[in-house]
Amino acid sequence: MTVPQLLLCLSLSMLCISSKPTEKKDRVHHDPQLSDKVHDDAQNFDYDHDAFLGADEAKTFDQLTPEESKERLGKIVSKIDDDGDGFVTVEELKNWIKFAQKRWIYEDVERQWKGHDLNEDGLISWEEYKNATYGYIL
Numbered sequence: 001m002t003v004p005q006l007l008l009c010l011s012l013s014m015l016c017i018s019s020k021p022t023e024k025k026d027r028v029h030h031d032p033q034l035s036d037k038v039h040d041d042a043q044n045f046d047y048d049h050d051a052f053l054g055a056d057e058a059k060t061f062d063q064l065t066p067e068e069s070k071e072r073l074g075k076i077v078s079k080i081d082d083d084g085d086g087f088v089t090v091e092e093l094k095n096w097i098k099f100a101q102k103r104w105i106y107e108d109v110e111r112q113w114k115g116h117d118l119n120e121d122g123l124i125s126w127e128e129y130k131n132a133t134y135g136y137i138l
Contacts, residue, residue, distance in 0.1 A: 046058070049061060049062075051097055051100070051101075052096070052097060052100065053076075053100060054100040054101065054103055054104040055104055056104065056107070057100070079096070080092050080093060080095075080096040082095070115132055116128055116129055116132040116133070118131060118132060
């Protein structure tokens, strides 16, 4: 290898070493948001209400008096306390939030299914889907 070839090789390797990647890759798997509300505890607790109660139940709680809310939350806490020790652990709270979110998803799927099953036979054909989604006339 000649000196010019060696210098060329050395300069190319230095160039490769000093260059930065242009694309930033996120290696973290992010869970979906628990609510579409902004998560800002300094301003309001809407995000937490949605995550804890589910979106539909949170709307119901917004209409209650503080006394009614406290009574209903007391009933919910007893459901969250799986081991019945009178305390809610972080794990029990996580399980409850997952349960509330899954319940909301299943209820939404049921609503969507009923909206697309136009002949109410328990099945959704392509024609029914197309008509319900894009508004074609049967």
